[in-house]
Amino acid sequence: MRAMVYRGPCKVRVEQRPLPRIEHPNDAIVRVTHAAICGSDLHLYHGMMPDTRPGMTFGHEFIGVVESVGGSVQNLKVGDRVMVPFNVYCGTCYFCARGLYSNCHNVNPNATAVGGIYGYSHTCGGYDGGQAEFVRVPFADVGPSVIPDWMDPEDALLLTDALATGYFGAQLADIRQGETVIVFGAGPVGLYAARSSWFMGAGRVIVIDHLQYRLDKAETFAHAETYNFADYDDIIVHLKNITDNIGADRVIDAVGAEADGHFLQHVTATKLKLQGGSPVALNWAIDSVRKGGTVSVMGAYGPIFSAVKFGDAMNKGLTLNMNQCPVKRQWPRLFEHIRNGYFKPNDIVTHRIPLEHIADGYHIFSSKLDGCIKPIIVTDAG
Known part of the structure; x- marks a missing residue:
């Protein structure tokens, strides 16, 4: 698959990487259709966050289609269009039981400080992110949700973090x-x-x-x-x-x-x-x-x-x-606001960039060129 790969401060490029695989019965593999570059990705891009390792794929904002699921996954099926919160969390620990999904104690060796985050350095668990054609999603019965039929895909993408x-x-x-x-x-x-x-x-x-x-x-x-x-x-x-x-x-x-x-x-x-x-x-x-x-x-x-x-x-x-946002806890009320027309999340999107040009996207966003406010990465026309 094609994936964005970090090669050092201000150096990212698209490379061929092995397809992710099911590593646990509760994993899912998601074919990414849309991802985004977040302002906090720029901390990684500039080499300002500890333990950001060359070879990592960034991207904690993404949506896509379920490609395969592990044997114990019950809430998703192949072909579902899903939105994935940036938090990686187990759903059962002391903190998850209290809705503190961003503070999950079971997904990160550094969990005394923060839970897991997709594509956000080994400080946050070392999970590869969604600025790629495919991504492994652990605890697939807990984090991802099926995108409502009425929701614009770009709005769903923006709900995953920003x-x-x-x-x-x-x-x-x-x-x-x-x-x-x-x-x-x-x-x-x-x-x-x-x-x-x-x-x-x-x-x-x-x-x-x-x-x-x-x-x-x-x-x-x-x-x-x-x-x-x-x-x-x-x-x-x-x-x-x-x-x-x-x-x-x-x-x-x-x-x-x-x-x-x-x-x-x-x-x-x-x-x-x-x-x-x-x-x-x-x-x-x-x-x-x-x-x-x-x-x-x-x-x-x-x-x-x-x-x-x-x-x-x-x-x-x-x-x-x-705190880091416990994303899924915010969704019910935000779904209401969007469906009722109180606001349109993708009104702030200024750039839609193909995955193969993601290095240009990082440069434009980092340097604040061309009136860039929010860049979206399109990885799959479907």
């Missing part, structure tokens, strides 16, 4: 009726978080970024008030000025580990490559939220060696809510 994570970020913010919400980052997750904040009852939604075309999208897609931090000497002072000098009620960090390098790096952070980035956006969130407010974090962070303003968070009495 949309679910953005919605989860708004949930973590614990928004109450009429409150002011600031979202740092106008990438796909930030756009979805801003749009979802209205569903949670927000009275005002503000989005901060430095790329004007993404801010323009935040205005039209998320109906948000927007500010370009590059236009201000101190964006925190500006945010305080426009929030009655006390700060926002809730702030969502949808940047994570500054994958594109444009958020200002701490001096120490720029010297250290084995990390998920510097915490500039997180510190801005702590600074811009009011005392007693809530900061939501669902971005991809590796080890951070430069300082987080934890003392400020404590002294302000902040609540910090964070």
Whole structure:
């Protein structure tokens, strides 16, 4: 099969790889029809996440058709069109039993920190991802769901991470009726978080970024008030000025580990490559939220060696809510919103790229060329 293969920082290419095979009776093999490049894939692409090994196939956002199933699989059959959440999880451990699928204890040797994630380094279990023609899906009776007949395939693809994570970020913010919400980052997750904040009852939604075309999208897609931090000497002072000098009620960090390098790096952070980035956006969130407010974090962070303003968070009495999104837990309500026409997830898709050109897709997305917001990889015309 053809698959995207990582060969070192900023080096990916399509190679011929062995077809994945059933390794456990509860496995399925899925023929991928659509995948996506996620902003958090750029951390891997830039070599900024620990234990990202050459030869790995990325891709934690994918949908496809069931090609074969193991002997104990009961909920799927060959030919089913399925959407696969980015979480690899067992469904039975202490954490899965409580809906914390992203914290599954049985799928990753490093499970004290995180569960399993497709295509996201050996820190997250070493599972090959879906930027390929075929992918092995463990625990096939637990994670994948059959795509409803009424759902657009691209919308289903976006539900496997970006949309679910953005919605989860708004949930973590614990928004109450009429409150002011600031979202740092106008990438796909930030756009979805801003749009979802209205569903949670927000009275005002503000989005901060430095790329004007993404801010323009935040205005039209998320109906948000927007500010370009590059236009201000101190964006925190500006945010305080426009929030009655006390700060926002809730702030969502949808940047994570500054994958594109444009958020200002701490001096120490720029010297250290084995990390998920510097915490500039997180510190801005702590600074811009009011005392007693809530900061939501669902971005991809590796080890951070430069300082987080934890003392400020404590002294302000902040609540910090964070986790990797338990994707499937978000689906029932999101299915309702999509079917009722409240929003169309694929409105943010800007590029549709054949698998054989995935290296160009990474370059375009990483370098923010051609107004790229969300690139989709088409692996199979069917």
